[in-house]
Amino acid sequence: DTAVSQTPKYLVTQMGNDKSIKCEQNLGHDTMYWYKQDSKKFLKIMFSYNNKELIINETVPNRFSPKSPDKAHLNLHINSLELGDSAVYFCASSHGPLSSGANVLTFGAGSRLTVL
C-alpha cells in the first residue's frame, strides 16, 4: 500500500495548457509538500501545507496554485505551462512542523512533466 501516491506519473503537454498533479498520503501526516526537481537533480521546495493551511510558499510563479482539500491530499495546478516548467514534481509528507518527526519526509515517486 503506497504511503505517498501521486498521479499522473508522466505528463506531456503543450505550452500554454493547464494541468494538475494530484497527491494523497495514507500515513496520517499533518504536513504535505511539493518539491520541484530540475534536470540537474536539484530539489527545491515550492509549497507546504499543514492541516490544509499554507505554511510555506517559496518564490514560485503564481501560475502554480496548490490546493489541499484535506490533510491527506495536496494537489498542484499549473496554468499557462511554459517550457521551463518541465521537471519532476515530488509530493512529500511529514508530521507537523512542531513535531519531533517534522523533518522526516516521505516522498512520492514523482510526476515527470514535459512541456513541448
Place this chain on the structure above:
Amino acid sequence: QQQVKQSPQSLIVQKGGISIINCAYENTAFDYFPWYQQFPGKGPALLIAIRPDVSEKKEGRFTISFNKSAKQFSLHIMDSQPGDSATYFCAASMKAAGNKLTFGGGTRVLVKP
C-alpha cells in the same frame, strides 16, 4: 543563496571501496542534518540523519561524520556495492524555521562491479 553546498557532483567508486560525500552549511541555527538516497525513477528516501550534539552516527555501512566548528558533515559509504548506485542528497533544517528542509545539490554515485 545556497545554504547547503554538496560535493562532489558525481562519484565513481569500485565495488568494495569507500564513497565519501561532503556537505557544508552556513547557518549555525540548523539543528538536524539528514541524508536522502534517491534511485532513478523514485522519490528520495531518508537514509540516515544526525543532530549537532554528536560527531558521528553509524548505521550499517553508512556513517555520518559531523564537524560543528567547521560547519561540515559528510556521508561515508563503506564497502560500496552496485546497489548503492544512486543520487545522495544532504539536507539541513532548523526548528525555528518550522523544520523546513534545505537540500544540497546532490551527488550521483556509481559503484562499478
